[in-house]
Amino acid sequence: MQTATHMLRTGRRGALFQFQMAARDLANSFGRLGLSWSLAWHDVASRYRGSVLGPFWITLSMGLMVLGIGFLYASLFKLPLNEFLPYVALGIVFFGVMTGTINEGCDTFVLASGMLSQTSLPMFTFLWRTVFRNLINLAHHLVIVVGMLIFYGYWKTANVPLALLGVLLMLLNASWLAMLAAIASARFRDIPQIVISVMQFAIFMTPVFWMPDRFGKHQIFLNLNPFYHLLQAVRAPLMGQSVQADSYLVLVTMAILGWLVTFVIFSRTRRRLVHYL
Amino acid sequence: MTAASITCQDLTVRFPVYGADAKSLKKALARAVAVGGALGRHAGVTDVTALSNLNLKLQAGDRLGLIGHNGSGKTTLLRALSGAYEPDEGSIEVHGRIASLLDLGLGIDPSATGYENIRLRCRVAGLSSKDIDARMDEIAEFTGLGPFLSMPVKTYSAGMQGRLAFAAATAVECDVLLMDEWIAVGDAEFQKLAHKRLLKLVERAGILVLATHEAPLLKLYCNKVMKLEGGIASEVVDIRKLDQLLKA
Numbered sequence: 001m002q003t004a005t006h007m008l009r010t011g012r013r014g015a016l017f018q019f020q021m022a023a024r025d026l027a028n029s030f031g032r033l034g035l036s037w038s039l040a041w042h043d044v045a046s047r048y049r050g051s052v053l054g055p056f057w058i059t060l061s062m063g064l065m066v067l068g069i070g071f072l073y074a075s076l077f078k079l080p081l082n083e084f085l086p087y088v089a090l091g092i093v094f095f096g097v098m099t100g101t102i103n104e105g106c107d108t109f110v111l112a113s114g115m116l117s118q119t120s121l122p123m124f125t126f127l128w129r130t131v132f133r134n135l136i137n138l139a140h141h142l143v144i145v146v147g148m149l150i151f152y153g154y155w156k157t158a159n160v161p162l163a164l165l166g167v168l169l170m171l172l173n174a175s176w177l178a179m180l181a182a183i184a185s186a187r188f189r190d191i192p193q194i195v196i197s198v199m200q201f202a203i204f205m206t207p208v209f210w211m212p213d214r215f216g217k218h219q220i221f222l223n224l225n226p227f228y229h230l231l232q233a234v235r236a237p238l239m240g241q242s243v244q245a246d247s248y249l250v251l252v253t254m255a256i257l258g259w260l261v262t263f264v265i266f267s268r269t270r271r272r273l274v275h276y277l
Numbered sequence: 278m279t280a281a282s283i284t285c286q287d288l289t290v291r292f293p294v295y296g297a298d299a300k301s302l303k304k305a306l307a308r309a310v311a312v313g314g315a316l317g318r319h320a321g322v323t324d325v326t327a328l329s330n331l332n333l334k335l336q337a338g339d340r341l342g343l344i345g346h347n348g349s350g351k352t353t354l355l356r357a358l359s360g361a362y363e364p365d366e367g368s369i370e371v372h373g374r375i376a377s378l379l380d381l382g383l384g385i386d387p388s389a390t391g392y393e394n395i396r397l398r399c400r401v402a403g404l405s406s407k408d409i410d411a412r413m414d415e416i417a418e419f420t421g422l423g424p425f426l427s428m429p430v431k432t433y434s435a436g437m438q439g440r441l442a443f444a445a446a447t448a449v450e451c452d453v454l455l456m457d458e459w460i461a462v463g464d465a466e467f468q469k470l471a472h473k474r475l476l477k478l479v480e481r482a483g484i485l486v487l488a489t490h491e492a493p494l495l496k497l498y499c500n501k502v503m504k505l506e507g508g509i510a511s512e513v514v515d516i517r518k519l520d521q522l523l524k525a
Binding site for chain 1: 289292293295355356357359360361362363364365366367368369370371372375377379380382383384386388389393397400401403405406
């Protein structure tokens with residue numbers, strides 16, 4: 001119905017019709033992934049414009065953080081460096097991608113208000129822009145991750161395909177959370193602050209800087225933390241450990257339910273979103 | 278390819294205004310009496326009816342001028358035609374590639390160079406990277422900015438920014454061109470160029486919808502005219518009846 005040369009907009013209501021329109025938005029956004037990619041590249045390039053290292057600041061600042069925290073905590077908790085440093089590197093990098101996607105999700109529509117209010121670009125285009133931007137960041141971090149794994153001898157035992165599956169599950173979940181944050185933030189301007197606070201809290205409650213076995217008999221709290229499963233699905237295979245089957249169950253269920261809820265909310269708010277901004 | 282056309286049937290667009298408390302609502306009401314649309318209120322959000330029951334039929338070759346005072350719904354109609362605002366009632370159907378030149382600043386990043394901005398603007402408008410490469414020389418030449426195109430846009434003067442934005446925005450081929458008044462960019466020399474380019478674009482575009490307050494512009498570009506008043510549209514009349522419409 002809506003192609004480059006034909007646009008139809010009606011005031012028709014009804015859950016089914018709105019659902020169809022939302023699905024069309026999603027489908028159209030897949031047709032224009034190239035635009036999302038260009039916008040994401042532009043975002044990254046413009047953030048580091050004029051600096052000598054350019055986007056490699058992403059790599060450098062992450063490297064310093066990983067080394068700093070790695071050495072500090074390893075000596076505080078008397079952990080072997082060859083085990084803890086790669087562990088913390090993976091934790092910070094992948095948790096960072098997740099928080100980055102969700103936190104920046106809040107600004108997704110707010111920053112795109114100019115384009116949304118005078119073009120018929122799909123809304124989802126801007127969600128993919130946020131997701132791609134964080135993927136580009138991740139690509140810059142990979143140097144650290146791979147370097148660390150090779151240096152400490154984990155690379156030979158790392159299960160890369162399984163880790164990629166973990167990354168996929170992480171992105172699937174982070175993107176619906178980001179979409180939800182984007183819609184909510186467009187309507188209520190308090191949401192970004194709440195999201196940032198929650199994600200900050202989550203990074204300390206999730207075994208990013210500490211080992212899960214330290215939790216002892218309180219393991220149940222660990223299993224109730226979705227971010228733990230998200231992180232574990234990526235980190236464990238790379239460290240040569242196995243992932244609990246429970247984690248996959250949690251992640252797949254969360255992705256399906258999360259996307260369902262998000263999509264329903266999107267289909268109900270889609271025609272109003274541009275007015276929120 | 279099918280010919281360009283625009284059809285609006287009983288188009289009503291309402292604006293929910295969020296976060297308008299009693300105080301600002303009072304102000305809004307006062308303003309609405311003077312210049313705005315009709316205000317209604319339900320379920321805690323203020324509703325502004327920006328367009329009501331608008332019927333419009335345009336075919337290839339129609340160049341419609343929109344007139345009406347501030348807040349009468351001209352821009353809302355353009356945004357609805359661009360696909361950004363959805364109707365609350367009725368429908369809009371547009372055949373043809375739409376180009377909306379409502380805001381010259383759309384997609385302009387002040388810290389990026391002129392070239393990057395042209396690229397970005399054209400990407401948003403739907404051109405592929407290859408298309409842009411093919412057209413870059415022509416666009417660059419039209420801006421007349423020469424070596425300045427490699428410098429960040431924030432170092433440009435307002436006139437230079439206007440040139441850049443205009444050149445990038447009008448590089449897109451389209452069948453339906455939506456414009457909000459901003460034709461006056463750059464110096465006299467550039468205005469002449471801009472005028473030529475716009476005429477060419479209007480010729481190429483099947484349909485032009487232009488919102489403006491300036492009668493000479495309307496007479497220059499349009500062959501039909503419609504007046505909006507508080508979201509209610511007049512009949513579409515021939516441009517020769519513009520003076521009557523303005524007096525009415």
